[in-house]
Every structure is written in structure tokens, then in C-alpha cells.
Amino acid sequence: GENVEQHPSTLSVQEGDSAVIKCTYSDSASNYFPWYKQELGKRPQLIIDIRSNVGEKKDQRIAVTLNKTAKHFSLHITETQPEDSAVYFCAASKSNQGGKLIFGQGTELSVKP
């Protein structure tokens, strides 16, 4: 079955710096890769996603890149702000087969003012 590895487990940056979180997946048939942000005690919220027919997607300060050959995808947050502090989860699925999301282990991002 699919396995998703996420690194780093914790990341601390200064406000204004960039943050990068990386994930690798094992199943080459996976074609949908969402990123979720979860604040303490709250529900995971979708922040950006990418499908396997594109290599990069950007939404304001957030971007995701996908390398299908290497089976890895990354989340990039630029100009980080203290409110970006949260746990971020990557996931992979075979969405065209109604597939379940397989989550990475999570990255606890801390943005210091």
C-alpha cells in the first residue's frame, strides 16, 4: 500500500523567512496530493493541493511542487508570519479511484516573531 514520509518533523523559522516541508510517496499510481494545516485542537484545513498533471501550483504565499519521477512533493511558504505556526500534513491518494488519503507524519512549524 501507499506510504508517505514527511520531513522535517519540526521546523522553526524567523518571521519573514521561508519554510519548506518535503514529502515522498511510494505508490506511483497516486495522483492527488493535498496539504492540510492543523492548529492545536482544531480540525485539519486544506491549504493547497496539486494533481499529478501539473508540476507546480501557487496561491499567494503558498506553493506546492511535484516531482512525479522522484515521487516527492514539497510545500513552500514564503514571508512566514506567526499565524502560520501550526502542524502541516501532506497526503497522497489515488483520487480517480475514490482512494483514501494517506497522511505523512506531520511537521510542526513554529514562526518566531
Place this chain on the structure above:
Amino acid sequence: GAVVSQHPSRVICKSGTSVKIECRSLDFQATTMFWYRQFPKKSLMLMATSNEGSKATYEQGVEKDKFLINHASLTLSTLTVTSAHPEDSSFYICSARGLRGAWDVFGPGTRLLVL
């Protein structure tokens, strides 16, 4: 749009009792709902996939007789933790996938504490 609710938000029960958690999609129809368990500072562990009108599909290692799932309509799925024990204490989160299957919307979670 695309809101999912869960009830209750937190519950404390005695060991041996059963607890029912409801997951509702408020403004869309969900053909599939998923149930996760999350331990503190850990990732989301998928327990089961619930499709409306059919039996749930459980992940390996999840006891189907202990975690009963019912998906009776396109807007409601329930998870019943039967004969709960302290080790069942956890944060249980559901998610719902709409008819178009665009993305999964998560509920706010239910914190269960079994004494």
C-alpha cells in the same frame, strides 16, 4: 460552503459503556466519509472508510466489532465505540468527500476520554 460538523465535541464516559459520535455534512452530500483517530502530536490514522448504504471498509488492525460505523444517508455517518476502555481515549475526526470528490472536508473532531 462545504462544512462538516461532529457531535459531541467532547465526551467523558465510564469504562465499559458505548459512545456514539455523529459526523454530518451540512451543505453537501457526501458519498464517502472517513473516520480517523489522532493521538497527541501525531498524524491522522485512518480507521475506516464509510460509503452510504454499504458496509464500512476497515483498515488493518481496526476492530470492526469495537468501532461500529453506520452511513445511513448522504449527510450522516456515525461511529460507535462499543465497550470503551481507557486505551480508546483519543481524538476522533471524520471527513466527508462530496459527490464530485474534489477534496475531503474535515469535521472539528471529538475528544473522547474513557475513565
